[in-house]
Amino acid sequence: MRKALVAAVLGSLLLLVSPAPAYAHADLVRSTPSNGSLVAKAPSTIRLTFSEAVTLDASSILDASGAVVSSHGAINGTVLTLTPSSALRPGITTATFRITSNDGHQVDGAVSFVIGKPGARGPAQSIGTTPSVATRLNGSRPGALTATFANKASSGEVIWTSPSLQGSLTWPVHARGKTSEASGVLPFSGAWTMRATLISAKGALVITTGTATLTP
Amino acid sequence: MSSRTTRRILAILAISTVVWAAGATSASAHSGLTSSTPADGSVISEAPASISFTFDEELLPDADSISLNAADGTNVISAKVQPTGNTVELPLPADLQAGEYQAAYRVVSADGHPVTGAIGFTYAPADAGASAVASPAATAEPSGSAVPISETTEPESTGGNPWLGLGIGVLIGLVLVVLFAAMRRRRS
Numbered sequence: 001m002r003k004a005l006v007a008a009v010l011g012s013l014l015l016l017v018s019p020a021p022a023y024a025h026a027d028l029v030r031s032t033p034s035n036g037s038l039v040a041k042a043p044s045t046i047r048l049t050f051s052e053a054v055t056l057d058a059s060s061i062l063d064a065s066g067a068v069v070s071s072h073g074a075i076n077g078t079v080l081t082l083t084p085s086s087a088l089r090p091g092i093t094t095a096t097f098r099i100t101s102n103d104g105h106q107v108d109g110a111v112s113f114v115i116g117k118p119g120a121r122g123p124a125q126s127i128g129t130t131p132s133v134a135t136r137l138n139g140s141r142p143g144a145l146t147a148t149f150a151n152k153a154s155s156g157e158v159i160w161t162s163p164s165l166q167g168s169l170t171w172p173v174h175a176r177g178k179t180s181e182a183s184g185v186l187p188f189s190g191a192w193t194m195r196a197t198l199i200s201a202k203g204a205l206v207i208t209t210g211t212a213t214l215t216p
Numbered sequence: 217m218s219s220r221t222t223r224r225i226l227a228i229l230a231i232s233t234v235v236w237a238a239g240a241t242s243a244s245a246h247s248g249l250t251s252s253t254p255a256d257g258s259v260i261s262e263a264p265a266s267i268s269f270t271f272d273e274e275l276l277p278d279a280d281s282i283s284l285n286a287a288d289g290t291n292v293i294s295a296k297v298q299p300t301g302n303t304v305e306l307p308l309p310a311d312l313q314a315g316e317y318q319a320a321y322r323v324v325s326a327d328g329h330p331v332t333g334a335i336g337f338t339y340a341p342a343d344a345g346a347s348a349v350a351s352p353a354a355t356a357e358p359s360g361s362a363v364p365i366s367e368t369t370e371p372e373s374t375g376g377n378p379w380l381g382l383g384i385g386v387l388i389g390l391v392l393v394v395l396f397a398a399m400r401r402r403r404s
Contacts, residue, residue: 131285131286131287131288131289131316131318132287132288132289133289150289197332199322200291202294203279203281203283203294203296203322204281204283204294205281205282205283205294205320205321205322205332206283206285206289206291206318207318207332207333207334208289
């Protein structure tokens with residue numbers, strides 16, 4: 001009887017101790033091909049590396065039209081490898097993932113890149129933002145694009161979301177003279193909501209949101 | 217110790233384990249903003265002496281900063297701040313102009329992850345009509361939340377971790393097995 005009690009107490013203590021240190025999210029660290037890149041040849045696999053070991057909930061590869069390309073996703077430690085069933089076709093390609101990090105947080109994300117030649121960008125557009133930071137996107141069609149901000153930021157990120165994509169696309173912000181810019185691939189037409197966090201070298205921070213519209 | 221007492225203790229242990237397990241997942245998130253002064257979307261008639269942000273857990277004193285931005289995107293003031301427990305605060309200049317503002321923060325949560333976010337507020341002095349403040353009608357417009365911005369840097373949803381769930385399930389099972397064994401031994 002006493003043994004059982006001791007076992008129960010020990011079991012509970014173990015339970016209390018074990019999950020405490022696991023207080024971290026998994027972030028996408030890099031991918032091959034990298035997000036926003038142009039690659040000459042279709043890759044045989046898409047590899048996504050996370051900051052910590054994760055469990056895979058779902059993954060997919062989407063073609064330029066947003067249609068799902070048959071693929072298999074497998075996770076090995078921190079690396080998710082997506083293998084398409086047949087060779088990827090030239091054009092805008094997107095890999096999406098839903099993973100769970102060891103603190104129990106589910107993270108949705110995506111990377112987009114272009115296989116072969118980039119398509120026509122179409123006319124540039126200005127993006128109205130709040131608070132107002134003059135923002136220009138150098139095109140209006142899906143593909144490789146660059147956003148320029150009239151803000152002397154040296155770091156930060158732009159997060160793009162769209163009803164047509166589960167997860168979001170993240171572009172890093174770099175200084176560019178007296179402005180700053182971020183580049184990547186927006187894969188589909190329609191409305192894209194932008195949330196730009198612009199951080200100056202001295203740490204001044206502005207977070208501005210706006211919407212760009214892409215036509216097919 | 218009577219076996220009834222023992223059984224009660226075991227039952228309490230089992231229940232407290234379940235309660236603890238249920239609460240565990242919500243505690244393991246990044247720092248989340250719980251409140252701010254001024255509040256998000258507020259219209260205030262007196263100039264705030266400072267801006268403060270309070271989070272649901274302690275902050276690391278590592279490059280935490282607060283910036284105040286005008287509606288036209290210009291930075292009014294920005295500074296590194298030292299957290300006091302769960303709170304960071306930035307004193308403001310006394311001569312704040314009427315208008316819409318964004319207060320943005322970057323803090324480092326206890327797990328070492330930077331968290332950025334912002335709130336919006338409108339400063340509309342009550343005596344603006346009588347004083348020399350330019351176009352009070354325009355600046356006094358209640359804008360609601362000037363900045364519809366969520367508080368995390370990462371796109372994420374809070375779902376359950378299947379492994380955590382499995383582990384908790386197994387441990388609860390173990391506790392119940394022990395409980396059952398204790399009761400059987402009592403019976404025999």
